[in-house]
Amino acid sequence: MTGDRNHEANGAKARRSTIRDVAAQAGVSVATVSRVLAGSHPVSEQLRAKVLRVVREVDYVTNAHAKSLAGAGQLSIAMLIGDITGASFAHAAKGVEQEAASRGSLTLVGSTDLDPAREAAMVNLMREQGAGAVILIGGASDLAEHQQRMARYAKSLNAAGSHLVLCGRPPLPPEVPAITVDYDNEGGAFAMTSHLLSAGHRRILILPGVEGYTTASIRLAGYTRALEAYGMSVEPDLVVHTTYEYGEGARAVRQALERGVEFTAVFAGSDVVAAGALEALRSAGLRVPEDVSLAGYDDIPLARDLTPKLTTVHVPYEEIGRSAARLALEREPGVRGEHKHVVLGTHVVVRQSVAPPPR
Amino acid sequence: MTGDRNHEANGAKARRSTIRDVAAQAGVSVATVSRVLAGSHPVSEQLRAKVLRVVREVDYVTNAHAKSLAGAGQLSIAMLIGDITGASFAHAAKGVEQEAASRGSLTLVGSTDLDPAREAAMVNLMREQGAGAVILIGGASDLAEHQQRMARYAKSLNAAGSHLVLCGRPPLPPEVPAITVDYDNEGGAFAMTSHLLSAGHRRILILPGVEGYTTASIRLAGYTRALEAYGMSVEPDLVVHTTYEYGEGARAVRQALERGVEFTAVFAGSDVVAAGALEALRSAGLRVPEDVSLAGYDDIPLARDLTPKLTTVHVPYEEIGRSAARLALEREPGVRGEHKHVVLGTHVVVRQSVAPPPR
Numbered sequence: 039m040t041g042d043r044n045h046e047a048n049g050a051k052a053r054r055s056t057i058r059d060v061a062a063q064a065g066v067s068v069a070t071v072s073r074v075l076a077g078s079h080p081v082s083e084q085l086r087a088k089v090l091r092v093v094r095e096v097d098y099v100t101n102a103h104a105k106s107l108a109g110a111g112q113l114s115i116a117m118l119i120g121d122i123t124g125a126s127f128a129h130a131a132k133g134v135e136q137e138a139a140s141r142g143s144l145t146l147v148g149s150t151d152l153d154p155a156r157e158a159a160m161v162n163l164m165r166e167q168g169a170g171a172v173i174l175i176g177g178a179s180d181l182a183e184h185q186q187r188m189a190r191y192a193k194s195l196n197a198a199g200s201h202l203v204l205c206g207r208p209p210l211p212p213e214v215p216a217i218t219v220d221y222d223n224e225g226g227a228f229a230m231t232s233h234l235l236s237a238g239h240r241r242i243l244i245l246p247g248v249e250g251y252t253t254a255s256i257r258l259a260g261y262t263r264a265l266e267a268y269g270m271s272v273e274p275d276l277v278v279h280t281t282y283e284y285g286e287g288a289r290a291v292r293q294a295l296e297r298g299v300e301f302t303a304v305f306a307g308s309d310v311v312a313a314g315a316l317e318a319l320r321s322a323g324l325r326v327p328e329d330v331s332l333a334g335y336d337d338i339p340l341a342r343d344l345t346p347k348l349t350t351v352h353v354p355y356e357e358i359g360r361s362a363a364r365l366a367l368e369r370e371p372g373v374r375g376e377h378k379h380v381v382l383g384t385h386v387v388v389r390q391s392v393a394p395p396p397r
Numbered sequence: 398m399t400g401d402r403n404h405e406a407n408g409a410k411a412r413r414s415t416i417r418d419v420a421a422q423a424g425v426s427v428a429t430v431s432r433v434l435a436g437s438h439p440v441s442e443q444l445r446a447k448v449l450r451v452v453r454e455v456d457y458v459t460n461a462h463a464k465s466l467a468g469a470g471q472l473s474i475a476m477l478i479g480d481i482t483g484a485s486f487a488h489a490a491k492g493v494e495q496e497a498a499s500r501g502s503l504t505l506v507g508s509t510d511l512d513p514a515r516e517a518a519m520v521n522l523m524r525e526q527g528a529g530a531v532i533l534i535g536g537a538s539d540l541a542e543h544q545q546r547m548a549r550y551a552k553s554l555n556a557a558g559s560h561l562v563l564c565g566r567p568p569l570p571p572e573v574p575a576i577t578v579d580y581d582n583e584g585g586a587f588a589m590t591s592h593l594l595s596a597g598h599r600r601i602l603i604l605p606g607v608e609g610y611t612t613a614s615i616r617l618a619g620y621t622r623a624l625e626a627y628g629m630s631v632e633p634d635l636v637v638h639t640t641y642e643y644g645e646g647a648r649a650v651r652q653a654l655e656r657g658v659e660f661t662a663v664f665a666g667s668d669v670v671a672a673g674a675l676e677a678l679r680s681a682g683l684r685v686p687e688d689v690s691l692a693g694y695d696d697i698p699l700a701r702d703l704t705p706k707l708t709t710v711h712v713p714y715e716e717i718g719r720s721a722a723r724l725a726l727e728r729e730p731g732v733r734g735e736h737k738h739v740v741l742g743t744h745v746v747v748r749q750s751v752a753p754p755p756r
Contacts, residue, residue: 123484132482146475148503151494156498284698339643344704
């Protein structure tokens with residue numbers, strides 16, 4: 039597919055030259071051409087001069103080339119995320135971009151700030167501007183309103199020859215023409231809770247996320263199943279709902295300590311929440327993992343940057359994004375979308391924040 | 398201005414109701430309506446029912462409302478960033494979004510991956526889709542190619558009634574119709590180097606960023622000016638160029654230690670690079686700040702999450718984004734843009750990673 043497209047481009051007029059043509063003619067790699075043009079990495083003056091000479095010769099980086107890259111001004115994929123500063127969503131967006139770029143397509147990202155009116159406005163905008171697919175990512179409330187809204191998006195996008203793709207959101211009824219790319223959220227929470235139980239922990243404070251949101255309720259279900267496998271049941275005192283913000287993780291742990299809730303481990307609903315919990319544990323004079331073990335969820339780069347390095351659940355955000363883009367772009371343009379549901383795996387990444395409970 | 402717009406909306410037909418109308422009619426705050434609709438926070442069943450009843454009554458979250466939010470399908474601001482997973486760019490994008498949203502405008506974000514061809518394709522796409530302004534953020538190479546490319550963008554956007562806004566990039570010649578929103582990069586590097594010098598450090602390893610990029614060369618200039626104020630000059634051994642990646646910070650410090658370069662402080666060109674440097678110092682058995690002091694640049698949330706908490710230079714990324722959006726949106730539509738250049742301040746944030754050098 040990609041090969042065919044390149045072949046076509048090479049056969050076209052000289053003004054449609056690509057970065058590959060420049061690389062071939064200059065006898066260097068595509069990456070080198072890109073570096074010279076971006077000035078983003080040191081290259082020798084000689085190499086730079088050679089590449090720039092070829093660029094001028096083949097008239098690369100012209101509007102004509104830019105247009106062919108942009109699919110003649112056609113927007114290929116639009117992605118909506120709740121908050122652009124959230125690392126997990128950003129990595130999913132990067133996966134979408136990479137997959138789309140490898141197919142010669144452009145991606146635009148919009149934030150909804152969790153405001154349904156803004157979400158609806160964005161979906162309309164994307165449809166009117168001719169996006170080939172609209173990808174929504176992030177947990178959703180269990181409300182019937184959400185399912186109805188999504189069904190409305192799916193129908194209006196399909197009517198316009200576009201597609202709706204949901205990531206990490208509850209699948210829609212089978213009659214709704216949408217693709218869902220999900221990750222094994224319940225399995226990840228089950229695996230991490232089992233990891234803590236097998237280290238000897240019996241009182242695990244869980245901060246599953248926002249109450250009423252699918253992301254949190256599914257994580258709580260995994261936690262519950264793991265406890266039940268040990269013949270235990272959930273203690274309401276040990277479940278604290280929070281948003282996915284740093285300050286909320288700190289607050290939840292501080293309040294649990296103040297209320298005298300006993301626990302030897304904290305299972306945070308995100309790595310950012312775990313960072314907040316770590317701060318609160320430290321402020322209370324508790325060492326991690328000697329006094330209290332700590333686990334996160336997401337496996338964003340922050341997990342590696344905390345001290346101790348955070349044991350967490352890996353969610354394949356980039357792969358979720360790549361799969362979403364692939365499934366969206368592999369559909370025949372204009373074909374009414376069938377219903378499709380894909381689930382990717384999660385796993386525990388063991389680092390240094392979990393140890394057996396103190397005697 | 399905003400007041401006028403609300404007044405107009407209230408005077409319009411019922412189907413143009415806004416979230417404010419719903420809040421007023423239900424006797425709750427706008428935030429509460431948003432929460433009920435998003436399902437993002439727990440609210441009482443009674444409150445939820447009331448809000449949803451009013452929503453149905455005023456037919457809120459209809460396509461009509463969505464369209465008015467989207468400016469009748471018109472894209473207001475398009476922002477291009479190098480890498481969507483970079484926290485500093487994401488915070489600038491959030492500032493743009495917030496300012497645009499407060500004016501009833503939508504923002505879309507695209508990544509260029511530092512590929513000039515993709516950048517050009519994106520700018521074309523944005524222009525063709527009628528973006529009112531295109532904001533580019535991130536350092537640029539000193540190459541004449543860059544200035545020429547930007548002048549080309551500015552002219553083609555202006556011809557289409559749109560505007561070019563550059564953030565954290567070198568200003569263009571006065572005849573080019575573009576807005577530049579910059580931050581005092583040199584002053585930030587000067588202030589941090591002075592902070593390290595006044596703590597007693599004389600051998601400061603600096604990792605200013607990518608060679609040939611303005612961001613790095615300006616930081617190096619601030620470092621140089623601070624040393625000169627102490628009657629010192631730059632030692633080439635103490636300057637190591639890196640990309641802004643974690644692994645590059647670790648590599649640079651590891652190699653400096655292997656080469657036997659003596660230093661008592663590291664001034665990293667970003668907080669992410671500082672996190673990598675911290676890891677390399679630790680692996681070499683060096684304590685921060687007892688054996689080696691460490692400073693960053695950016696002041697993203699990561700700085701607070703490192704142990705020790707990172708002393709760094711605060712760059713007002715959100716404010717840069719807000720200013721860029723404000724300046725772009727305050728221009729009269731269709732008016733040929735004048736040249737404008739704004740510079741925002743930076744300052745040192747003292748945390749726990751800098752101490753006097755060991756005896």
